[in-house]
Amino acid sequence: MAISADPLNMIICGVGGQGNILLSGMLGSAYIKKGYYATIGETFGAAQRGGAVFSAVRVSQKREYGPLIPEGKAHLIVGLEPLETLRLAHKYANPQTVCISNVYPVTPAGVAANREKYPDVDEAKEALADVCAQTWFLDATSIALDLGAPIAMNIVMVGALLGTGQLSLTEEDIKAELRESLPPDRLELNFEALSRGMKTVA
Amino acid sequence: MPNLAQLSAGSYNLLQGNEAIARGALEAGVQYCAAYPGTPSTEILTTFASVAREAGLHAEWSSNEKVATDAALAAAYAGLRSMTSMKNAGLNVAMDTLQHINLATLGDQGGAMVVVVADDPQSHASGDEEDTRWVAQMANAPLLEPSNFQEAYEMTKYLFDLSEEFRIFCWLRDYTRLAHARGRVQVGEYKKVKKTARYDSSKCFTPYIAPPKHAALVEKMAKIKDRFEESRFNSYEGPENPELLIIASGSGVPSSRDAIEELGLGSQVGLLKLGTLWPFPSSLVLSHVAKAKRVLVVEEVDPFVETHTKEAVADARLTNCPEILGKGSGHMSYVGENNPDRVIAPLSRLFGTDYRARDPKYQEKLDATIGKMVVSRGLIWCPGCPHRASFYAIGNAIKRDGRHAIVSSDIGCYTLDAFPEGTQITSVLHCMGGGAGEACGFGQLEQFGLDQPVIGICGDSTFFHASIPALINAVYNKSDMTLIILDNSITAMTGFQPHASSGQTATREVTNTIDMEALCRTLGCRVEVKDPFDTKATSACLQELLKDKGGVKVLILRHKCELLRMREERRHPYKVWVDTEKCRGDKCGFCYRVLRCPGIRYDKETGKARIEEALCAECGLCADLCPSKAIMKEERA
Numbered sequence: 001m002a003i004s005a006d007p008l009n010m011i012i013c014g015v016g017g018q019g020n021i022l023l024s025g026m027l028g029s030a031y032i033k034k035g036y037y038a039t040i041g042e043t044f045g046a047a048q049r050g051g052a053v054f055s056a057v058r059v060s061q062k063r064e065y066g067p068l069i070p071e072g073k074a075h076l077i078v079g080l081e082p083l084e085t086l087r088l089a090h091k092y093a094n095p096q097t098v099c100i101s102n103v104y105p106v107t108p109a110g111v112a113a114n115r116e117k118y119p120d121v122d123e124a125k126e127a128l129a130d131v132c133a134q135t136w137f138l139d140a141t142s143i144a145l146d147l148g149a150p151i152a153m154n155i156v157m158v159g160a161l162l163g164t165g166q167l168s169l170t171e172e173d174i175k176a177e178l179r180e181s182l183p184p185d186r187l188e189l190n191f192e193a194l195s196r197g198m199k200t201v202a
Numbered sequence: 203m204p205n206l207a208q209l210s211a212g213s214y215n216l217l218q219g220n221e222a223i224a225r226g227a228l229e230a231g232v233q234y235c236a237a238y239p240g241t242p243s244t245e246i247l248t249t250f251a252s253v254a255r256e257a258g259l260h261a262e263w264s265s266n267e268k269v270a271t272d273a274a275l276a277a278a279y280a281g282l283r284s285m286t287s288m289k290n291a292g293l294n295v296a297m298d299t300l301q302h303i304n305l306a307t308l309g310d311q312g313g314a315m316v317v318v319v320a321d322d323p324q325s326h327a328s329g330d331e332e333d334t335r336w337v338a339q340m341a342n343a344p345l346l347e348p349s350n351f352q353e354a355y356e357m358t359k360y361l362f363d364l365s366e367e368f369r370i371f372c373w374l375r376d377y378t379r380l381a382h383a384r385g386r387v388q389v390g391e392y393k394k395v396k397k398t399a400r401y402d403s404s405k406c407f408t409p410y411i412a413p414p415k416h417a418a419l420v421e422k423m424a425k426i427k428d429r430f431e432e433s434r435f436n437s438y439e440g441p442e443n444p445e446l447l448i449i450a451s452g453s454g455v456p457s458s459r460d461a462i463e464e465l466g467l468g469s470q471v472g473l474l475k476l477g478t479l480w481p482f483p484s485s486l487v488l489s490h491v492a493k494a495k496r497v498l499v500v501e502e503v504d505p506f507v508e509t510h511t512k513e514a515v516a517d518a519r520l521t522n523c524p525e526i527l528g529k530g531s532g533h534m535s536y537v538g539e540n541n542p543d544r545v546i547a548p549l550s551r552l553f554g555t556d557y558r559a560r561d562p563k564y565q566e567k568l569d570a571t572i573g574k575m576v577v578s579r580g581l582i583w584c585p586g587c588p589h590r591a592s593f594y595a596i597g598n599a600i601k602r603d604g605r606h607a608i609v610s611s612d613i614g615c616y617t618l619d620a621f622p623e624g625t626q627i628t629s630v631l632h633c634m635g636g637g638a639g640e641a642c643g644f645g646q647l648e649q650f651g652l653d654q655p656v657i658g659i660c661g662d663s664t665f666f667h668a669s670i671p672a673l674i675n676a677v678y679n680k681s682d683m684t685l686i687i688l689d690n691s692i693t694a695m696t697g698f699q700p701h702a703s704s705g706q707t708a709t710r711e712v713t714n715t716i717d718m719e720a721l722c723r724t725l726g727c728r729v730e731v732k733d734p735f736d737t738k739a740t741s742a743c744l745q746e747l748l749k750d751k752g753g754v755k756v757l758i759l760r761h762k763c764e765l766l767r768m769r770e771e772r773r774h775p776y777k778v779w780v781d782t783e784k785c786r787g788d789k790c791g792f793c794y795r796v797l798r799c800p801g802i803r804y805d806k807e808t809g810k811a812r813i814e815e816a817l818c819a820e821c822g823l824c825a826d827l828c829p830s831k832a833i834m835k836e837e838r839a
Binding site: 015024025028029032037038039040041042043044050051052063064065066067068069070071072073083084086087089090093094095104106107108109110111112113114115116117118119123124127128130131141145150180 | 204214215216326350379382383384385386453455456457459460461464541542543546559560561564567568569571572573575576577578579580581582584623788791794795798799800802803804806814815816817
């Protein structure tokens with residue numbers, strides 16, 4: 001399968017602790033194994049949980065692209081948290097962008113303190129659907145909680161992403177990456193998370 | 203993270219810039235690696251530590267960058283290949299040694315030393331945007347700046363050979379968008395090195411007496427300059443006589459390439475990629491400048507290449523010299539990091555193209571809908587973080603004391619107190635060791651009428667890094683201050699590196715533990731130790747210390763970093779829930795407004811506090827402090 005654009009510009013965004021870096025690394029590594037160039041730029045700064053984190057993943061057959069995507073040039077936005085999906089869509093979306101997002105919010109401090117208002121998730125979905133070519137929404141956190149492992153939310157999201165057919169990667173490609181990056185006793189759970197994610201979107 | 207010692211020769215791998223550097227060093231036969239953690243450089247030493255046993259390396263977290271540099275120098279003197287890596291701010295600590303090395307040379311045992319300095323344009327995790335490249339020039343060290351992952355790997359290998367040949371240390375400039383980015387690297391062969399260390403003690407290597415050694419060094423640098431004029435790390439792509447020549451280094455290279463492609467200017471704009479920055483390959487640069495109508499220099503952060511390009515042009519007295527544009531001309535910014543947009547803007551200005559990232563109508567719609575919904579997400583301590591308890595207790599003691607205590611703080615997770623979501627009792631904040639050092643100074647100002655109590659704050663790792671000399675000075679010069687050491691038993695902010703009182707080394711071997719409490723007592727300080735989660739006792743103790751005019755007091759607030767504790771214990775200590783009957787919601791808001799823990803928030807549906815299940819660490823702090831006793835905790839069996 002060929003990538004849908006070259007370079008293919010992906011944004012993966014969320015908050016610290018959601019497994020953003022692992023996710024972008026798995027995708028990058030899977031593409032490199034297929035002979036592509038892949039570059040990942042990561043913005044995480046201070047290592048604390050709770051801060052906004054995003055990765056730019058750029059895949060190409062032609063050459064190595066830089067680690068940052070020009071404004072408005074994302075083909076695919078993968079949001080692990082709805083507010084972050086909005087933040088990154090505002091900077092990188094265009095009318096051809098496709099977007100998949102978790103809808104489970106992680107409350108920022110200003111909202112937790114009732115100083116700021118968290119966007120209404122239904123309105124957010126509507127706004128995203130309005131500016132993107134195609135959108136998918138799922139509650140990946142609740143699926144992961146249901147599996148007894150909130151940490152597996154990112155894998156549910158990869159599953160969903162596979163389900164959208166936007167990746168030009170197969171379930172087996174992702175499983176191979178999981179085998180490389182996770183201890184054997186965590187595999188079954190993560191394969192299940194992957195499959196649950198795929199089913200949600202397919 | 204891939205096992206860097208086990209990548210097969212010729213394979214393509216997704217490596218972080220820092221990993222690419224580490225792999226290059228491994229292939230070059232590095233045997234001794236020392237560093238102090240600092241974002242974005244940390245993963246270099248982490249990588250060495252993770253393969254140290256199988257690769258037969260020495261990899262250590264040193265107590266600071268100066269010590270690490272001295273130690274790596276000794277290994278090079280003994281004929282080994284050594285590396286030290288540090289962040290921009292760490293360089294300032296290591297400078298004294300670095301400034302001397304190349305005058306003294308690396309000795310005569312065939313050793314080599316590569317220093318990696320990771321700059322942080324945009325200050326993602328730093329107090330400034332220091333451009334350290336000037337220091338390489340000052341220290342007479344050959345300086346290379348990679349523009350991608352493959353180069354980071356190859357340049358590291360190359361620099362070890364250059365270092366051995368010229369018997370001087372060499373410098374690799376790392377930076378956030380390389381260090382913390384990942385890309386494709388084809389690796390070479392790695393073989394474990396077993397070189398024996400030896401040193402001829404009849405010799406003395408020293409910069410003294412400097413002038414003749416300086417002259418010899420200047421000669422070496424001239425030879426290296428000739429080498430750099432021909433270096434494979436510099437290359438040109440584009441038309442023979444470009445309308446615009448971009449000279450770029452580091453992150454400026456991919457940004458420029460992407461911008462040229464985005465604007466379709468490939469037939470008009472050429473790109474000269476410079477990898478060897480010092481000594482500056484002026485002849486090479488001049489030969490390209492002479493063929494261009496205009497020149498734009500793209501680099502991060504200061505105009506280093508730009509200044510040297512202008513110098514080269516001035517020296518050569520070029521006739522019909524093209525305009526040299528960049529930071530000086532206002533086409534590029536002195537501030538912040540590079541990205542494609544930063545190059546697209548001046549290019550489209552220079553070529554008169556009307557570039558817009560998006561259709562204006564679409565942009566308007568985005569701004570009016572999504573743009574209006576986005577709210578900020580400030581950095582804040584993790585749920586269960588002991589610093590939250592510590593700062594609450596410290597703040598309380600200061601309030602009760604009533605004399606507007608001055609708090610000079612330091613670098614670590616507790617730095618966040620000064621950020622918008624912190625408690626903001628921090629009144630001065632600079633650098634490693636600054637908390638104790640500035641407290642020492644404030645504590646001596648009573649004679650000039652300063653009548654506020656003085657608190658210095660540092661972490662456990664920071665204490666060993668740079669606070670001890672300040673504490674000694676405070677005792678010696680009779681400062682009246684209290685140093686609070688927030689001891690969470692790990693270097694947390696950079697990703698859980700052990701330190702001198704952790705009881706284990708970088709390679710996870712059991713080692714001696716420095717007892718900071720005994721050390722402070724030996725220095726003559728009054729020392730108290732508290733668990734910050736006992737906020738009452740902590741607060742009362744600090745209030746009393748602030749009144750004690752007996753000299754230097756030390757309060758150790760000891761509680762393990764929650765992330766580390768959770769890794770080890772894999773369970774929450776309590777079950778915590780909100781009794782919504784008792785909770786007064788916004789009439790109180792103590793837990794979500796004052797404590798500001800991500801684990802609890804205002805729930806707009808009930809108008810009460812609500813535990814954020816996916817985040818709450820169930821540490822029980824909010825339950826202990828809730829004014830309405832509406833948050834309950836129960837010990838888990």
